Amino acid sequence: GRAVHLVSRPQGEPVPEHFRIVDEPVAEPADGELLVRNRYISVDPYMRGRMNDVESYVPPFALNRPMEGAALGEVAASRADGVAEGNLVLHNRGWREYATIPAAEARVLDPDLVPSVTAYLGIAGMTGLTAWVGLFDVARMAPGETVFVSGAAGAVGSAVGQMAKLRGAGRVIGSAGSRAKVEYVRDDLGFDAAFDYHDGPVAERLAELAPEGVDVYFDNVGGEHLEAALHNMRKHGRMALCGMISQYNATEPAPGPRDMFQTIARRVMMQGFLVGDHMKRMPAFLEDVGTWLADGSIRADETFADGIENAADAFLAMMRGENTGKMIVRL
Numbered sequence: 538g539r540a541v542h543l544v545s546r547p548q549g550e551p552v553p554e555h556f557r558i559v560d561e562p563v564a565e566p567a568d569g570e571l572l573v574r575n576r577y578i579s580v581d582p583y584m585r586g587r588m589n590d591v592e593s594y595v596p597p598f599a600l601n602r603p604m605e606g607a608a609l610g611e612v613a614a615s616r617a618d619g620v621a622e623g624n625l626v627l628h629n630r631g632w633r634e635y636a637t638i639p640a641a642e643a644r645v646l647d648p649d650l651v652p653s654v655t656a657y658l659g660i661a662g663m664t665g666l667t668a669w670v671g672l673f674d675v676a677r678m679a680p681g682e683t684v685f686v687s688g689a690a691g692a693v694g695s696a697v698g699q700m701a702k703l704r705g706a707g708r709v710i711g712s713a714g715s716r717a718k719v720e721y722v723r724d725d726l727g728f729d730a731a732f733d734y735h736d737g738p739v740a741e742r743l744a745e746l747a748p749e750g751v752d753v754y755f756d757n758v759g760g761e762h763l764e765a766a767l768h769n770m771r772k773h774g775r776m777a778l779c780g781m782i783s784q785y786n787a788t789e790p791a792p793g794p795r796d797m798f799q800t801i802a803r804r805v806m807m808q809g810f811l812v813g814d815h816m817k818r819m820p821a822f823l824e825d826v827g828t829w830l831a832d833g834s835i836r837a838d839e840t841f842a843d844g845i846e847n848a849a850d851a852f853l854a855m856m857r858g859e860n861t862g863k864m865i866v867r868l
């Protein structure tokens with residue numbers, strides 16, 4: 538089976554030459570193990586951080602080894618109790634066609650609980666949980682409030698805006714990187730307003746669209762967006778700092794908001810969070826998202842690439858904003 542290796546560490550923007558497709562022997566499962574044929578693999582922004590040789594909340598990818606990440610596969614052979622051939626499993630050995638893994642590292646999923654199994658990599662998985670936890674537990678959004686979310690046409694951002702509306706937000710504003718994405722979040726996802734962050738200073742566009750200010754900012758982007766949001770926060774506003782994708786390819790740490798006194802003047806709370814710390818909220822989240830998916834009140838678009846040979850390009854395309862909703866590689 539083929540796998541994608543990281544063969545050198547990018548400085549700045551990664552390019553296809555940092556990755557290589559390698560044919561690897563498929564190991565027979567030992568006792569307690571499964572052989573999984575991967576069907577869908579996830580490419581995610583946090584993987585950019587793992588390409589750097591720095592210790593963070595996840596270890597760096599090893600060079601000349603298959604990268605890791607969420608994957609959905611079908612059990613091709615099982616030597617573990619409770620897991621049968623044909624079962625759908627979620628696990629973390631993505632970026633390869635076949636994975637031989639301890640059964641304890643795989644979660645058997647029910648394909649009938651979701652509109653499409655790929656939801657487990659997106660809206661009904663870590664993506665959806667990130668949106669839900671960040672918005673409701675971290676930022677404590679209350680009905681009637683004004684919410685601003687950056688990366689609004691992406692996997693997490695598109696879920697945030699819709700969940701905010703579903704829980705009674707007064708006004709939801711999104712920013713995204715193209716005219717088509719702006720129309721998508723406003724017309725298809727039901728955001729109240731949206732803007733393209735290339736169309737002038739973010740602070741000005743936000744002030745026009747949220748004249749009364751913002752109660753909750755869900756940050757996927759960092760940099761200018763974070764500073765702009767701070768200057769538009771209402772008193773006692775809350776910011777859930779989820780991601781800073783505008784800085785993931787930076788070679789030097791970028792400066793933060795210049796006028797941090799605004800946090801004091803406006804009594805703003807900023808809280809960074811990692812979804813992995815909130816796994817105990819999964820059941821409550823699944824109850825909400827299950828209802829919304831079943832009654833059609835939430836929409837989760839996906840962008841697909843096909844074939845392991847296109848997985849690295851899919852990652853690079855996602856980093857450049859070529860995806861709408863969750864980026865997934867279909868094998």
Ligand code: NDP
Nearest residue numbers: 582691692693713714757779780781782783810811812858
């Ligand atoms: P997305 O589906 O949102 O894809 C990434 C998007 O980022 C692109 O589509 C692009 O959209 C946007 N982008 C890229 N470069 C820039 C830039 N310079 N400025 C503004 N936008 C940019 O990915 P996810 O939904 O998976 O992730 C969204 C964010 O959430 C990321 O920051 C990620 O790291 C974070 N995250 C954090 C988690 C946590 O536990 N804290 C868990 C999961 C995700 P556009 O065309 O609009 O530019």
